[in-house]
Structures are given as structure tokens and as C-alpha cells.
Amino acid sequence: MLVSKRKQAAWLKAVGLSMAVALVSGCSTSSSLPSVSDEQRLAQPDYEYVIGAGDSLQIFVWGNEELSGSVPVRPDGKITTRLVEDLEASGKTSTELAREIESVYSRYIKNPVVTVMVNGFVATPEQQVRIVGAGVTPLSIPYRKHMTLLDLMVAVGGLNEFADGDKAVLVRSFDGEQTSYGLKLDSLLRDGDIGANLALMPGDIVIIPEAWF
CATH class of the missing domain: 3.30.1950.10 (wza like domain)
Structure with a gap:
């Protein structure tokens, strides 16, 4: 059975995003990050903005x-x-x-x-939050104090029509080691599950794959 060019392109893009997840996350993985309450989010330690190229x-x-x-x-x-x-x-x-x-x-x-x-504000890469893949507008933005996953998704305009939001991955660095976490973006944005929201940190990367056809 012949596969349409559109499906082939989507499949190749999904494979590319899966490879990107593997490359940036290394060997350390986790199923998900715990959601946080407003009190926990506001209690996050302060961080100090540093100047970046482009500022x-x-x-x-x-x-x-x-x-x-x-x-x-x-x-x-x-x-x-x-x-x-x-x-x-x-x-x-x-x-x-x-x-x-x-x-x-x-x-x-x-x-x-x-x-x-x-x-x-552009910030250094260590103080940016980046989103790649099937967001409406993939981009890098400066982290701001008390920033959440929902804030990031609003900034990029949400998911595009082909996104598989509940297969998204967050990549976070701790002491030079990267760990990946599963995200539930469909649940957060389309079902209103605030429990799928979480506090972001400077340097976080969110990778959103497209659904497999």
C-alpha cells in the first residue's frame, strides 16, 4: 500500500523529534514531574537575570x-x-x-x-526556555520568575493541529546531567487539567512530537 507524501513527511518529522528527545535526554528518564500548587510555585527560589547576546x-x-x-x-x-x-x-x-x-x-x-x-530581553541560553516541535510557534523565550508550563504554551500559541501533546517531553539539566520527563499537554490545554501544569526552570526544553498516522 502506498503511503502519501504528507504521511511520509509527518512520519519522518516524528522520527526526527524522537531522535532529538533521545539525544538531549541521554540515559536518564522519568515518567513525569509532579504538578505544583500556586503556593509551591511562588515559593520557588529567586533567580537573577543576566544579560545575554541580543539584549x-x-x-x-x-x-x-x-x-x-x-x-x-x-x-x-x-x-x-x-x-x-x-x-x-x-x-x-x-x-x-x-x-x-x-x-x-x-x-x-x-x-x-x-x-x-x-x-x-533575550537572555543567555541557560536562562531561556525553549519549545520545539509541534507548537504553533516554536521559539526560545527568556525565563521569568514563577513561569509555568501553561505560561509557555500561551506564549507559543498552544499546540498545532498535528501535535501529540500527551507524548511531549520536558528536558531539564541538574548539575550538568539531563533528565527527561513526560508531559500531558493535551490534558492541560484541551481538557483543562490544571494538575498537568508545572513550574518551569531556566534552561528547560519542551519537545512536542506530532501524532503518528
């Missing part, structure tokens, strides 16, 4: 408006200001970067006071 920064140098302005963080993680070229920004907090700019500017002006604000 947009607003730099204020108090009393020196000519040195203030907006700068992008280049793909190499560095910025160029009006006094300094190739200053490393990626991986630092805005406060750490402000203190470093003050140290550099002190060679040119007396007692500089600098404030750095992040306007456009």
Missing part, C-alpha cells in the same frame, strides 16, 4: 548625558560605548556591568555613577 541596554551616566544612551549586546556578547570598545556584557547582571563601566569610565571622568537598564 538591548540603556546606559545612564549621571551628570554626563553625552555618555548616556542605548546600546545592543552584540552576538559575541560585547558592547561598545562612546568611551569603550568591546566590553564584555553577556553573563553579567545589570549591576555588575554598571560597576565595570564605572571602573573603566573612572579613567576619563571623576567619580562616574552608572546605571544599566535592560530594555529588550
Whole structure:
């Protein structure tokens, strides 16, 4: 029996996603993560945002408006200001970067006071949450405090019509080791099962396969 090109493409895509799950998850697997209550989610430990390549920064140098302005963080993680070229920004907090700019500017002006604000957020890969596969809009977004699986699915527009949401996998790293967990996205999004929701962590990857035809 001949198989349609559409079914062949879907089968190949599903195989590719299954291989991706195996590659990123390694040998450590688990059936599912426990759902969390709102109290548990809000009690998660704080995390501090660090600047990433692609972020947009607003730099204020108090009393020196000519040195203030907006700068992008280049793909190499560095910025160029009006006094300094190739200053490393990626991986630092805005406060750490402000203190470093003050140290550099002190060679040119007396007692500089600098404030750095992040306007456009991209984040480092370690602080992003990524979704691949059969979401409506697969993408990477910066993790934000108290972020949940439902928040992520809203951000990507939910599942596409071919998604097998209850076969989705979350890949999470602990001390350099990756572990995969089964997810129930169909139950969460289509059946309203809030028990299938869970708290996300920076660096999480959600892989959604398509259904096999």
C-alpha cells in the first residue's frame, strides 16, 4: 500500500523529534514531574537575570548625558560605548556591568555613577526556555520568575493541529546531567487539567512530537 507524501513527511518529522528527545535526554528518564500548587510555585527560589547576546541596554551616566544612551549586546556578547570598545556584557547582571563601566569610565571622568537598564530581553541560553516541535510557534523565550508550563504554551500559541501533546517531553539539566520527563499537554490545554501544569526552570526544553498516522 502506498503511503502519501504528507504521511511520509509527518512520519519522518516524528522520527526526527524522537531522535532529538533521545539525544538531549541521554540515559536518564522519568515518567513525569509532579504538578505544583500556586503556593509551591511562588515559593520557588529567586533567580537573577543576566544579560545575554541580543539584549538591548540603556546606559545612564549621571551628570554626563553625552555618555548616556542605548546600546545592543552584540552576538559575541560585547558592547561598545562612546568611551569603550568591546566590553564584555553577556553573563553579567545589570549591576555588575554598571560597576565595570564605572571602573573603566573612572579613567576619563571623576567619580562616574552608572546605571544599566535592560530594555529588550533575550537572555543567555541557560536562562531561556525553549519549545520545539509541534507548537504553533516554536521559539526560545527568556525565563521569568514563577513561569509555568501553561505560561509557555500561551506564549507559543498552544499546540498545532498535528501535535501529540500527551507524548511531549520536558528536558531539564541538574548539575550538568539531563533528565527527561513526560508531559500531558493535551490534558492541560484541551481538557483543562490544571494538575498537568508545572513550574518551569531556566534552561528547560519542551519537545512536542506530532501524532503518528
